[in-house]
Amino acid sequence: MSSILFFLSLIKSYMCEPLTLCHILGFKFKFYQEPNEETPKSLYHIAAALLHHNLIELEDLYVHLMPPDVTIVEEHKRDISEAKQLDRKLVKLVLPTDKNEEKDKEDDKNEKLPDNQKLGLLEALLRIGDWHHAQSIMDQMPSFYTTSHKAIALALCQLVHLTVEPLYRRVGVSKGAKGRPLHPLKSKRAPRPTECFEDLRRDTFSMLGYLGPHLSNDPILFAKIVRLGKAFMKERQNGEKESGRICFLSIADQVLLPSLSLMESNACMSEELWGLFKLFPYQHRYRLYGQWKNETYLSHPLLVKVKAQTVERAKYIMKRLTKENVRQSGRQVGKLSHSNPTILFDYMLSQIQWYDNLIGPVVDSLKYLTSLSYDVFAYCIIEALANPEKEKMKHDDTAISSWLQSLASLCGAVFRKYSIELAGLLQYVTNQLKTGKSFDLLILKEVVQKMAGIEITNEMTSEQLEAMTGGEQLKAEGGYFGQIRNTKKSSQRLKDVLLDHKLALPLCLLMAQHRNGVVFLEGGEKHLKLVGHLYDQCHDTLVQFGGFLASNLxxxxxxxxxxxxxxxxxxxxxxxxxxxxxxxxxxxxxxxxxxxxxxxxxxxxxxxxxxxxxxxxxxxxxxxxxxxxxxxxxxxxxxxxxxxxYATFWSLTMYDLAVPHVAYEREINKLKTQIKEIEENTEMPMNKKKKEKERCTALQEKLQEEEKKQMEHVQRVLYRLKLEKDNWLLTKSTKNETITKFLQLCLFPRCIFSAIDAVYCAHFVELVHQQKTPNFCTLLCYDRVFSAIIYTVASCTENESHRYGRFLCCMLETVTRWHSDRAIYEKECVSYPGFLTVFRATRLDGGNKADQLDYENFRHVVHKWHYMLTKASVHCLETGDYTHIRNILIVLTKILPFYPKVLNLGQALECRVHKICLKEKDKRPDLYVLAMGYSGRLKSQKVHMVPENEFHHKEQPARNATPANQQNGPGSTGKPASSTSKTEEGTSEDNERVKHKSDSATKLMNKANSAAAKVTTSNGNGALNSTKAIKERDDKERSGKEKKEKKEKTQGSTPENKVDRREKQRDERAAKEERVVREGKEKTPKADREKAKAEEKSSKDDKVKAISGESAELSRERDVLKEPKSKEKGDRSAVTGTLKSPVPRAESAESERDHKRRKLDSHSSPSHSSSVKFLLYLPERSLPLHIQQPRRPPRRVVIETQARHLEAPGKSMSCQEIYGLEHRVFQNRGGKRKTLKDLAKGMLYILNIFILKY
Incomplete structure (x- = not known):
């Protein structure tokens, strides 16, 4: 170096022209451009030194260097073309066969520097630290072309080392570590060393940007840059220097992640990079992963080849991945994921979406991943879920796609087993709900189930359901199908994520809102079956998620x-x-x-x-x-x-009302058995045996303590309810309205909310009854529940049907217990206000004994409820509608332990279900499976069914009165005859005869009605005036009769006086009817009188048979006489209309007037002193049950009943009232017989009343 400086000073003193030096150097470079010639490094160093000291200009020398820039650009384009061709082969799944050969070629290309004098000069400039001139040369060439050569990349890395060394020594080196010292460049023109983070933006970030993915050539420098980033983020956590954070994100995107892809299985660098990435929010990390996966691998030919090799290797591993070799395959997966996790996981998820049996082995094979790989895996799952090209519904639009279900199962298993951040996945589900899409709630459901151990299923056993009414420990031990011991850590992680990112409440609210909106958002486009499934999924996930929050927060x-x-x-x-x-x-x-x-x-x-x-x-x-x-x-x-x-009902749970002693005892006995088995196990080591015994013993003590705690709690709650019950229900309105509001606002909404709530609702009704709550009619509540199931069943989803069936099962269980034993009924029902038949009685002692429903009548009522359930079930099974059939089969399966109990009702159901099995076997397989399952279980219950006369007591009628084996026809719940062999033989003949005569009487009544209408039309005001006069005279007679009755009440009421008074009343009524009929004849056309005579003639033979066996029941007759009086006082029937069966008339064609009148009757106001004995009588329905129908009462008795009832002016009767009165009169035996003349009089009287009313 000293010699170079000497000659440089000598050249400076010579002061020749710069172009002269350039020509001399150019001549030298030209000499080495001949084939098989190699330019010496010393020449590059001299040229670099002259450029560094500004003795020559780069532009002057650059033109003498080879190859030309055009050749370099063409070479770069050729590399890109080869990379694209390889990418197309990758898409076609045709990969190079000899991977080692391709790798050797690439290594030779990188290591053997071509005769490229421009790259040689660039390397020399980097070695002496002349970044200014080196940058100028790099700008002349395509991106990353220069650094794709290893020598140049290493030279640039060395320059970066020297630049960042002072700052790294200060903030990057851990305590106690020394590291290898680096000597700074002596050149004054070299980049200045960085002393603070701001200095990094001057030269360092620029040099790293030119390196790009080729920082992989120097892992040490990679680690230094990452550690500097960590130090910067820790110092700037307060939000300052946002620009610095953006710079490090850019370096991570353009340099660090691409460089990691080119590092072969470097787990240490992956962990170092995670140390930096975990300081960024998941939104920033996922953006980096997305660019890494979808853009980075297309930016450089080397990365394209790495992607192809990774996919090839992933295919090799996945083809051989099984449960048996999961350890070996897991190591291979981990090794491959250290450098290219996005490519690997993308392929693995695509395979899992097709083959769900890979979920288990894949989850086990992920145990060798780095933290960065786990985070990338979470991103890849979200990206797969959000793929817009994938349909989340099956092609028939009736179910969620299988690929989505597979990914959901994978999410639950992976996030439970490994510590992966959940925030991104939960936020994705939240965003989907915000946009009105609920398909991805399946993800949340699986995650909560696997991580917290909280299951949502409608197939819970009775033991599990009982355990769910206890404390948290009992729920964990006996309330779920799977063990949830090892979910403490995973549930804690889930809770922390929800609280830290404030997602708990938004998720709950969005699920609750979307549950009610899914029908309107999806109902018009999606299949009804899919809409119901989405509703159930939304509701079940809400219940599951809310349960998790309640138990973990x-x-x-x-x-x-x-x-x-x-x-x-x-x-x-x-x-x-x-x-x-x-x-x-x-x-x-x-x-x-x-x-x-x-x-x-x-x-x-x-x-x-x-x-x-x-x-x-x-x-x-x-x-x-x-x-x-x-x-x-x-x-x-x-x-x-x-x-x-209202608040009490909605705020309590089953935990507050009852202690599941049986469930606690069952679980404690299981633990005792486990302890005994552990002691007898000779193969188990002593330390493990001791540990297991201690665990079981501690768990047993926890359960005992929890049971004691719940007993004390239930005692406190019941004491509170006992004090509050007197103020629960007001006396402002009738019990009928109270029960209606209770069912509408409390019972029905909650009984279909969850399986535990279904049990709670049934138990709450029984508790309110046991507490002797004033103004609560238990009998009416049960009747409304059992008599109105058609529309409820039809409007339920599949899961709601399971819960509604469980609710009915619990209600039937209570009713069956009362029905089974007179002693139980008298103990739990008699003297209770819930079984009063006078609706205004509010005394806590249950009122008078005469106002209570006795045991036999209660059995009749229970039979009526079973009959109504059968009617509703048959109707739903015969509609042919998918939802009706599916839901009623689910409900029937749930209530099978307690219904049907009557043999012929069970036979009627069996017949219908058998038809469903035959009809739906090839059309709708899911209905066929349900029907076959129920049919098999119904047959097994046949041994527990009893004939009707054993289910409720039936009095013996007089001979020839009714057939002996009548059961369950409309209105047959009164007192039908017991079966004998002789009467059974004559049943069919009697039925046909009675049916023929009943049809004749019906036709006669229809003709009489039409004739009356004609009279009204022809006579005009005359007929109206005559009927008005009759009405005024009847009012006077009625007022006189009431005064007479008041006088009689003041006198002594001896039996003789009562009999005389009844005889007088009959005589007065007969005289009044004769007058009315006589006046009616005067204003009735001749044709009507002839028809009345024809009816008398046709009914003459029937009179003796129909009336001979009847005896007078004074109490029933007195009720019939009192009914018009109560109407005059403004009292109306309490539940006649509202307890009407919901079964629609399928075959009868009724007039619009009758339809409106029945509609008004169904909403009639309840009275203040009515009887509930109407529960024994059913309205006639046209829906066939294929049960042998009983014989109808003679038409004469029907007309008499109607006539007596219609004596009260302004009184309109519903079909149910008419038939109830008809049945009561039909039961009277031994009374005063009427003549055929009285029969005609009664019919004409009815015609006149019809004219008056209509």
């Missing part, structure tokens, strides 16, 4: 997270059931916290004091809730329900 975190109920509903528009679901754990936490505060403030160990403190804590916490819920519904709602009752 601390009390303080949960209270901070969830706003009040009114804000959730009114501000965030969250559905009420979801809002209470999210708020429920918060209320429980607050009550327990307040209870602990009160116990500490006032020391008292007496049980009564503790109960009172708990009640006080509940009042303090729930009082604001009671005020908040008022705004959720219109004011008229609170006329039937108290806000306190």
């Amino acid at each position: 601390s009390t303080e975190d949960y209270i901070k997270l969830v706003p009040s109920i009114d804000i959730l509903c009114n501000q965030f528009h969250t559905p009420h059931d979801a809002a209470f679901f999210l708020s429920r754990p918060m209320y429980a936490h607050q009550i327990l916290s307040k209870y602990d505060e009160l116990k500490k403030a006032e020391k008292g160990n007496k049980q009564q004091q503790k109960l009172q403190k708990y009640v006080a804590a509940c009042e303090q916490v729930m009082m604001p809730v009671h005020e908040s819920v008022v705004s959720l519904h219109p004011p008229r709602v609170w006329d039937d329900l108290r806000p306190q009752f």
Whole structure:
């Protein structure tokens, strides 16, 4: 170097022309341009020194150097063309066969510097530190062309080393490390060393940009740059110097990641780079990964070849990956992922989307990955999920695509097993929900299930469901299919991510909102089956995610997270059931916290004091809730329900109402068995045996302590409910309206929310009954539940059908227990206000014994409920609609333990299900599977079915009154005859005879009605005036009769007086009917009188048979007589219309007037003193059950009943009332027989009343 300086000073003193020196040097370079000649390095060094000291100009010398720039550009284009050709081969899956040969060629090209004098001069300039002139030469050539030659890349790396050395020594070297010292260049024109981070922007970042992916030639410099970046990010974490952070992101994008791709399996550099990347938000990291995967590999021919080699190697590994060789294949996967994770994972995910059986081996093979590779894997999963070219629905638009399901399963398994950041994936799901897309909720569902161990399934066993009503420990041990012991760390990671990125509440709210909106967003375009599946997926994920938050968040975190109920509903528009679901754990936490505060403030160990403190804590916490819920519904709602009752229902859970002692005992016995097996195991090492025994013993003690804690809690809750129950239901409106609001706002929305809520709803109804809650009619509640299932079933999704079926099963379980034993019924139902038949009675003792429904009548009612369930089931099975059939089969499967219990009802269902099996075997296989499963289980239940006369008591009728084996026809729930062999033989003949005569009477009535209409039309005002006169006279007679009855009530009511009074009433009624009929004849056309005579003649033979076996039941007749009086007082039937069966009339063609009248009756207001014995009688339905129909009562009795009922002016009867009265009169035996003349009179009287009313 000293000699060079001497000659340089000598040349300067000579002061010749710069062009002269350039020509001399050019002549020298020209000499070595001959073939087989190599330019000596000394010539490059002399030229570089002259340029460095400004003795010559680069432009003057550059023209003497070979090859020309045009040749260099052509060479670069040729390399790019070869790279593109290789890329096309990659797409066609045709790769080079001899990888080693290609690699050797590339190495020779890099190591053998071609006779390129420009590159030789560039290297010499870099060696002496002349960055200014070197940069000028590099700018003359294509990007990365110069640094693609290893010698030039190493020279430039050495220059960067010298530049960053002072700063690296200060901030990059760890304590105790010395490192190899570097001596700085003595040249004053060399780049100045960096002393601070700002100096890096002067020259260092520029030099790194020219290096590009070729920084891979110097791993040490790679590590230095990464460590400088880490030091910079740690010092600038407060947000200052944003420009510096952007510079390091650019260096990572253009230099570090491409260089890592060219490093062969360097795990250390990957970990170093992760140390820098983890300081950036995941948004910045994922942007870098996206550019690395989709752009970087196309920027340089070397990277294209590396990509091809990586894909080839990945194919080799994936073809041989199995469960058996997962350890060996995993090492190969890890080695390949250190340098090119994006290419490897992209191929692996494409294979998993096609072959889901690879999920297990792939997850196990990822254990040898670096932290950077795990983070890249998370990005690749999100990119695969967001691929716009992939359809997330199957081609028939009825289910989610299998590739999405495979990726979801992979996400759950990978994120549970490995510590990978979840924020990006959760934010992706949130963004999808914001745009109204719920397909990717499947990802969240799998992640929560695998990481937290919380399963959502509708196929839970009864043991699991019972365990889910206990504490957290019991849930973990017996409530899930899989073990969730090893989920503590993974669930903690999931919780931390949700809280740190504030995604917990937004996810809950978006799922709750989208659940109700999915029907409207997807309903018009998607298949109904897919829409239902999306709804179920959204709802189930909400329940699962909310359960995870409730069980993993601390009390303080949960209270901070969830706003009040009114804000959730009114501000965030969250559905009420979801809002209470999210708020429920918060209320429980607050009550327990307040209870602990009160116990500490006032020391008292007496049980009564503790109960009172708990009640006080509940009042303090729930009082604001009671005020908040008022705004959720219109004011008229609170006329039937108290806000306190509403909030109590929605805030409690099964954990609060009952202790699952059997489940606790079962799990404790399992642990005892495990301890015994461990002791008997001689192969297990002693230390492991001791450890397992300690674990089981500790778990057993936890369960016992948890059971004790829950018992105390349930005792406190029941005490609180006992104090509150008197204020739950108001007496402003009738019990019918109260039950309606309770079903509409409480029971139905919650019973389909989750399986636990379905059990809770059934148990809550039973608890309210057991508490003897005033104004709550238990019988009416059960009747409304069992008599109105068609529309509920039809509107349910598949999963909701499972939950609704479980709810019905629990309700039927309670009813079956009461039905099975008179002692149980009398103990749990008699003397309870819920079984009062007088709806205005509010006494807690259950009212008078006469007002209670006795045991036999309750059995009739239960039979009626079974009959109504059969009607609804048959209707759904015969509609042919996919949703109706699927849902009713699911419901029937759920309630199979308790329904059907009557043999012929089971036979009717079996017949329909068999038809479904035959019809749907080839058309809709999923329905066929459901039907076959139910059919098999139904056959196994046949041994537990009983005939109808064993299910409920049936009195023996008189001979020839009705066929002996009548069961379950419309209206047959009264007191049908028992079966005998003789009566069974004559059943078919009697049915045909009665049917023929009933049809004749029906035709006669229709003709009479048409004749009456003609009279009204022809006579005009005359007919109306005559009917008005009849009405006025009837009013006078009725008022006189009421006065007479009041006088009779003041006298002594001996049996003789009662009989005389009834005889007088009959005589008066007969005389009144004769007068009405006589006046009606005067104003009735001759044709009508002839038709009446024809009816008398046709009914003459039936009179004796129909009436001979009847005996007078005075109580029933008195009810019929009292009914018009109660109507005059303004009281109407309480539940006649509202308990009407929802089964539609499938075959009967009814007039518009009858339809409107029945519609009004179905919404009639309840009365204040009505009987619930109407529950025994069913309206006639046209839907066939293929059950032998009982004989209908004679038409004469029907007409008499209608006539007596229509005596009250302005009274309109529903079909149910008419038939109920008809049935009661039909049961009267031994009464006073009517003549055929009375029959005609009654019919004509009805015609006149019809004229008056219509």
